[in-house]
Amino acid sequence: MGKVVLVTGVARRLGGRFVRRVQRDPQVDRVVAVDAVAPEHDLGGADFVQADIRQPSLARVLAESGADTVVHLDVTATALGSGSRTTVKETNVIGTMQLLGACQKSPTVQRLVVKSSTNVYGAAPRDPAVFTENTPPKSLPSGGFAKDTVEVEGYVRGFARRRPDVAVCVLRFANILGPAAETPLTSYFDLPVLPTVLGYDPRLQFVHEDDVIEVLRIASHDPARGSLNSGTFNIAGDGALLLSQCSRRLGRPTVPLLLPAVTWAGSLVRTLGVTDFSPEQIRLLTHGRVVATDQMRETLGFRPAYTTAETFADFARSRGPGLLPPQALAGAVDRIAALPALGGTHPAHSAN
Amino acid sequence: MADAKVIPFDDDRSRAGSVPRPARRRGAGNRRTGGEGRQAGDVQPLSGRSRTRDDVPVTREADGAGEPDGSGARPGPEEPDGSALERRIAGGLAFLRRRLTGEYEVDDFGYDAELTDQVLMSLLRPVYEKYFRVEVKGVENIPAEGGALIVANHSGTLPLDGLMMQVAVHDHHPAGRHLRLLAADLVFMLPVANELARKLGHTLACAEDAELLLGRGELVGVMPEGFKGIGKPFGERYKLQRFGRGGFVSTALRQGAPIVPCSIVGAEEIYPMIGNAKTLARVLGIPYFPLTPTFPWLGPLGAVPLPTKWTIQFGEPIPTDGYPAEAAEDPMLMFNLTDQVREQIQHTLYKLLVQRRSVFF
Numbered sequence: 001m002g003k004v005v006l007v008t009g010v011a012r013r014l015g016g017r018f019v020r021r022v023q024r025d026p027q028v029d030r031v032v033a034v035d036a037v038a039p040e041h042d043l044g045g046a047d048f049v050q051a052d053i054r055q056p057s058l059a060r061v062l063a064e065s066g067a068d069t070v071v072h073l074d075v076t077a078t079a080l081g082s083g084s085r086t087t088v089k090e091t092n093v094i095g096t097m098q099l100l101g102a103c104q105k106s107p108t109v110q111r112l113v114v115k116s117s118t119n120v121y122g123a124a125p126r127d128p129a130v131f132t133e134n135t136p137p138k139s140l141p142s143g144g145f146a147k148d149t150v151e152v153e154g155y156v157r158g159f160a161r162r163r164p165d166v167a168v169c170v171l172r173f174a175n176i177l178g179p180a181a182e183t184p185l186t187s188y189f190d191l192p193v194l195p196t197v198l199g200y201d202p203r204l205q206f207v208h209e210d211d212v213i214e215v216l217r218i219a220s221h222d223p224a225r226g227s228l229n230s231g232t233f234n235i236a237g238d239g240a241l242l243l244s245q246c247s248r249r250l251g252r253p254t255v256p257l258l259l260p261a262v263t264w265a266g267s268l269v270r271t272l273g274v275t276d277f278s279p280e281q282i283r284l285l286t287h288g289r290v291v292a293t294d295q296m297r298e299t300l301g302f303r304p305a306y307t308t309a310e311t312f313a314d315f316a317r318s319r320g321p322g323l324l325p326p327q328a329l330a331g332a333v334d335r336i337a338a339l340p341a342l343g344g345t346h347p348a349h350s351a352n
Numbered sequence: 353m354a355d356a357k358v359i360p361f362d363d364d365r366s367r368a369g370s371v372p373r374p375a376r377r378r379g380a381g382n383r384r385t386g387g388e389g390r391q392a393g394d395v396q397p398l399s400g401r402s403r404t405r406d407d408v409p410v411t412r413e414a415d416g417a418g419e420p421d422g423s424g425a426r427p428g429p430e431e432p433d434g435s436a437l438e439r440r441i442a443g444g445l446a447f448l449r450r451r452l453t454g455e456y457e458v459d460d461f462g463y464d465a466e467l468t469d470q471v472l473m474s475l476l477r478p479v480y481e482k483y484f485r486v487e488v489k490g491v492e493n494i495p496a497e498g499g500a501l502i503v504a505n506h507s508g509t510l511p512l513d514g515l516m517m518q519v520a521v522h523d524h525h526p527a528g529r530h531l532r533l534l535a536a537d538l539v540f541m542l543p544v545a546n547e548l549a550r551k552l553g554h555t556l557a558c559a560e561d562a563e564l565l566l567g568r569g570e571l572v573g574v575m576p577e578g579f580k581g582i583g584k585p586f587g588e589r590y591k592l593q594r595f596g597r598g599g600f601v602s603t604a605l606r607q608g609a610p611i612v613p614c615s616i617v618g619a620e621e622i623y624p625m626i627g628n629a630k631t632l633a634r635v636l637g638i639p640y641f642p643l644t645p646t647f648p649w650l651g652p653l654g655a656v657p658l659p660t661k662w663t664i665q666f667g668e669p670i671p672t673d674g675y676p677a678e679a680a681e682d683p684m685l686m687f688n689l690t691d692q693v694r695e696q697i698q699h700t701l702y703k704l705l706v707q708r709r710s711v712f713f
Contacts, residue, residue, distance in 0.1 A: 125540035125546065126556065129461045129462070130461070130561065132560070135560065199544035199547055239457075239459075239460070240462070242464075247454075248451075290461075327453075333452065337445045
């Protein structure tokens with residue numbers, strides 16, 4: 001009766017959290033956790049198998065485990081530890097191909113959940129303001145993680161055609177934030193001063209880590225009554241925040257730079273290998289991206305616990321105060337307001 | 353001059369009987385608000401704004417001071433200025449506090465209602481009231497609630513007509529509705545312009561965004577002539593161009609939203625475009641490069657629009673909810689409706705031109 005869940009990418013915190021969470025579900029018998037490196041965190045009662053998903057040995061692991069549900073979380077933007085961009089791409093694309101090949105051969109697999117990203121939509125000025133699952137991207141991402149996800153989704157669609165008996169669920173996550181999240185965007189927000197593109201104020205959307213775990217859990221079990229959990233779904237918190245709002249709420253000042261300068265600096269930084277500030281990251285921080293989550297609510301039946309703003313507030317709390325803490329600014333304004341004489345308030349109001 | 357060339361159509365179907373020719377904008381304002389506007393009007397800068405919040409922010413003070421003389425007898429300072437000023441300052445500081453800490457809301461499209469109401473509109477209002485002296489007619493034709501699509505003619509080299517239409521709806525509609533304009537993709541490619549456009553509630557002119565906004569019950573404004581309309585030579589002023597491919601009609605049909613035709617007179621003459629430097633435009637990647645009697649020759653000074661007198665008339669709404677579900681897929685019906693909207697705007701344009709005394713007064 002019990003289920004066997006195979007999870008990839010467990011050496012990451014998100015994978016680890018999901019493994020710990022899913023084994024508490026009563027219908028789950030056994031969790032097989034797979035990654036190329038041993039995780040630093042505890043995986044609870046899960047069986048860890050050290051296997052590189054880029055190698056064909058993965059097929060044996062899958063066959064031996066007899067898994068009926070495969071949760072593929074090893075689609076990530078950044079390398080774990082000191083991997084290069086090439087390794088990341090290999091893991092994302094070749095790893096997915098190997099995993100799908102293994103799934104196709106396996107008679108036991110009934111359900112496949114793939115972590116994708118809203119990066120597949122790209123970000124361009126000619127795009128509609130809100131992407132639905134069916135919106136074709138105006139400009140396909142030319143490289144980097146965004147292109148990986150596009151390719152991964154392509155292979156997953158091919159797999160779904162070849163194995164119509166397997167329920168396939170692709171979850172396109174907006175930018176994942178949370179106290180423990182580590183993504184290129186969180187490292188951007190950790191900068192003391194945020195470089196922005198002059199004349200652009202992108203709309204950003206976030207999804208909280210807790211919601212990610214929860215929606216992965218929903219997708220990896222049988223669908224609840226009245227919902228359907230196979231297909232492609234955008235997963236994001238309600239609402240949107242502008243980058244300027246984010247920086248103010250974080251209390252970090254921004255430095256607007258000209259777009260060519262940003263692109264140039266980005267490529268310089270990339271060449272030096274300091275950080276993975278990729279072109280699609282710059283495009284996101286220029287044009288922004290908001291997705292529609294109607295399918296997530298109506299078809300998948302999932303309601304995120306955190307809105308975009310709440311997710312960001314939670315993230316901001318976990319980070320230290322910036323150079324311009326919002327509380328201090330609010331306090332300064334309040335002090336001006338408390339000045340007794342009307343004359344004292346006039347300068348503030350012309351500054352407004 | 354333009355008036356003389358125009359052949360009037362003696363067709364009285366769209367509300368000609370309103371007022372023969374209200375010479376001053378003040379007349380329009382009084383007619384719109386009726387009796388209750390006058391009572392509220394002595395302290396409030398504009399009755400249309402009373403709905404936002406009672407703490408009128410300081411950023412409006414400049415035009416707030418100029419406004420009461422428009423509403424007549426009693427000038428602003430009559431209000432015991434201690435409490436009013438204090439309230440304004442408190443409101444302004446609260447606004448400043450929210451802006452500095454980022455504690456304000458934007459919607460999925462990046463529309464910053466607070467910034468629009470308090471800052472951007474007050475920046476546009478002097479242009480609207482003092483420079484172009486816009487007269488608004490038929491604002492009651494815009495439904496008080498639910499989605500509606502306002503379709504207007506487009507002219508004037510720079511899309512000032514869209515912005516003025518937005519101010520017109522914002523300031524004059526009794527229900528205080530906000531117009532969400534659909535803008536060309538060029539707007540969203542330009543730095544600064546795209547940021548301001550998003551904050552003003554504009555979005556890209558595409559069927560997806562328009563349908564989403566109409567579905568949320570928003571008032572959507574579209575100028576289907578696009579670049580053909582705004583970049584047409586001065587000799588073709590007030591001649592409507594092709595209305596795109598009629599996509600706006602199928603969008604309205606799918607959402608069952610009424611179409612409100614809107615005619616804007618006055619915008620054509622702000623930058624009389626006598627030539628188009630096509631090669632330069634191609635090099636710059638823009639659809640046209642206008643040559644006006646002043647523009648490239650006088651430098652930035654030449655980019656100042658001529659102070660023409662504007663009239664914006666909203667026509668009677670054309671309902672679209674009576675059609676079956678598959679009507680949006682029917683090209684014949686779409687063309688017919690497109691033509692109907694186009695004709696109505698063109699007729700109203702001619703009528704307004706005949707009534708117009710002069711381009712500048």
